[in-house]
Amino acid sequence: MALAQLQTALARLFTDAGLVEAFCLDPLATARRLGLAAKDVEVFAALDAATVQNFASTLTRKRILDVRKTLPLTYRALGSDFDTLLVAEIAGPPRPGRHRADAALLARLLAARAAQGAASPSWIGDLARYEATFLVFERPGRGVAIRSFHFPLKILIGALLSGERPGEVAPRPGFGLWLRLTKSSGLIHLLW
Amino acid sequence: MSRPASLGSGLGYRPQFRAELFLHRSEVDFLEIIADHYFDASPEKLAELDMLAAHFSLVPHGLDLSLGSAEGVEERYVEKFAALIERSGAPYWSEHVCFTKAGGVSIGHLAALPYTQEALDVIARNVETVRKTIKTPLILENVTAVVVVPGFEMSEAEFVASACALTNCGWLCDVANLYANSVNHGPSLDESFEHWPWERLVQIHYAGGRWKNNFLIDSHDSATDEPVWALLERVAKRAGARNAILERDENLPAFPELLAEVARARGMLEGA
16 A cells, blocks of 8 residues: 555545545546555445545634634624535635634635625624734734724724624724834734 | 653643643642654744753653555654754653555555564564664553555564564553554454563553444544453553553544543553
């Protein structure tokens, strides 16, 4: 068994929904497509399809849970729509940076939708951008970020933290500042 | 293999319960930290690590070293792990008998290895590589095998026992994984029990799981199930276990519920 090739094929299978579907329909053809040695084709094709589907869905579920923790207020605001939007956005293997990368993708999507007037609630793009900015400062190193917002985030965040799920609110411009002066100093954050 | 220190009954650290943890400091004997959460970390995260290390014995637990990857382990990842172990003053550290990446694809979770001699040779080679950088004792954990790779040459118990013996590592026995694999794939625990490397046991993991499509998932999102408690007690008696960690990642309950589980495990360790 050429373990490296088999592991590569397994890693692709577990993280690619299209490949899982093809495998369930025709395991042997899928195994051959992945360029495995003849003996490993047999091993790969003999994988139990139900457990492969189970594992693939477990991996997706894990990514969802990680991003929920990474953008907790956005998740609170969107409820079940959060998972639906995220799953569509993170198809394929996890990217480097994992949950941070997945969260950044979702934040970009929500911001883009808000810019097109297609987001509901209309302030969700601001909130996602706000939370995603903190991710930049979870890494070492100094830096500064200034973000402008269209909606009163301070009020919206307060409402979400107290368990409310705010609806539409009138726009009111605001700004956020994130500043780390040295690589070992604390993060300074202000929101207007 | 010399057995590392006796630490008692502890908890897998999660930032959500940090404040309550310090309020109940005397009820938690030690903490396990997810190593990956402290790599490339912000000053705030490193300050958290230092604060935890000042009050608890810490054991770093890795998720993504991928000791079973045939293409080898990542040098940079090992260096980060080494720095964390040094900073935390850990008596030992742990990783899984699995692979998490291959061919440039990161799976994002623990995938079971084929139970073959080739996979054992890979683990031995990778552990040897890691030891050039990290001298602190490593213990190896058995995983939940959601997908079992066909063509195995030995049982899971024999595979994990051989991995520990070949590398001269201690064993981190996850009793929830042991239980899940037995009900999902067999053989029964009674059948396999004596084939596990009890003489190498250093630490136990326990957690609650969830049934989905007639399959028990190691989800860490509920209280530990009674069959897992029974197994923990059996393991403690069989191997004289001295260290146990409760793993709870999702649906975190009120902190006293976690403390009650930690206390119950302590009773089992002490009664062994």
